[in-house]
Amino acid sequence: MIAFWILAPIMVVAALGMVLVRKAVHSALLLAVVMVGLAVLYAALEAPFLFAVQIIVYTGAVLMLFLFVLMLVGVDSSDSLIETLKGQRVLAAVLGLFFAGLVIAGVSQATYGAATAFDPAIDNVPGIAQLLFSKYVFAFEVTSALLITAALGAMVLAHRERLSPKPSQRDMALRRMRDYADHGVHPGALPNPGMFARHNSVDTPALLPDGTPSELSISRVMRARGTVRDVSRDQRTAEEIEAQAKQIEGNRR
Amino acid sequence: MSVEPYLVLSALLFAVGAVGVLVRRNAIVVFMCIELMLNASNLAFVAFARQHGDLDGQIAAFFVMVVAAAEVVVGLAIIMTIFRTRRSASVDDASLLKY
Secondary structure: OHHHHHHHHHHHHHHHHHHHOOOHHHHHHHHHHHHHHHHHHHHHOOOHHHHHHHHHHHHHHHHHHHHHHHHHHOOOOOOOOOOOOOOHHHHHHHHHHHHHHHHHHHHHHOOOOOOOOOOOOOOHHHHHHHHHOOOOHHHHHHHHHHHHHHHHHHHHHHOOOOOOOOOOHHHHHHHHHHHHHHHOOOOOOOOOOOOOOOOOOOOOOOEOOOOOEOHHHOOHHHHHHOOOOOHHHHHHHHHHHHHHHHHHHHHHO | OOOHHHHHHHHHHHHHHHHHHHHOOEHHHHHHHHHHHHHHHHHHHHHHHHHHOOOHHHHHHHHHHHHHHHHHHHHHHHHHHHHHHHOOOEOOOOOHHHO
């Protein structure tokens, strides 16, 4: 019961955070917290098999799949905060509170009696195996059909026929030159990120001759995430240091 | 050992998931909220299995996990196809059936 009282608040807060947080990746990580918490609760409820399955299937497979798709779809696709239906959020929150109150009231009205212990003669995993391959064997077999269908469906949905021929190196070079002729896009390689005395990481934009940061020197994803370093501050620091150095030199003379 | 706190936690998690489905616009986050609701019901199953000293509840939770895993695979594939054609993962943008 100690595990429950420690984990329950963490799980509820993580679930609330999952709904409220704006970035989808943060939601996925908070969902992982809830999943691991549930796994520990399963262990506390004398279900070691489900504990292992929860960790392997949910935190291992399902959440990794979620993160994988998030990375494919683009991390910059954060939620818009515009309400398409007026008052929908407030109504949803009120409905959620009402629903939770209703279920909790129902749960607390019922009497449960003393808990019966599991049969000590049968271990958890052999017990589940016995049930799965006798009483529930038909459901188990249907499950295999479901899994095959799911794998096939995912393959069909994710498969894409190539409609146009793959561009060759020659095509790409021609397109680059055409872009240069029509729009004046520089045909060479994109500029490197900035190399300065303090930072040379990929989030530091290079500076153009007039001192403005170059948009092209930074990955598109970093700009969308808003993790590009603000170099104007470093520039100011550099100017200050230069001024101080000049002053010291002047004093020496 | 009382089963009631587990059921209350399960109800709370389910309600949070339901509110998330109603509020969020990103299809992937909506999907995560559905997973949260499935997991909340699993917790109730396992808690009742412990209460009755019967493994049938755990079997039910096990089957829910299997179906949820299959559902995630197909659902995420659908979201990816929609994203590839419409360049958006927002549920508001997938509204062609409306017109």
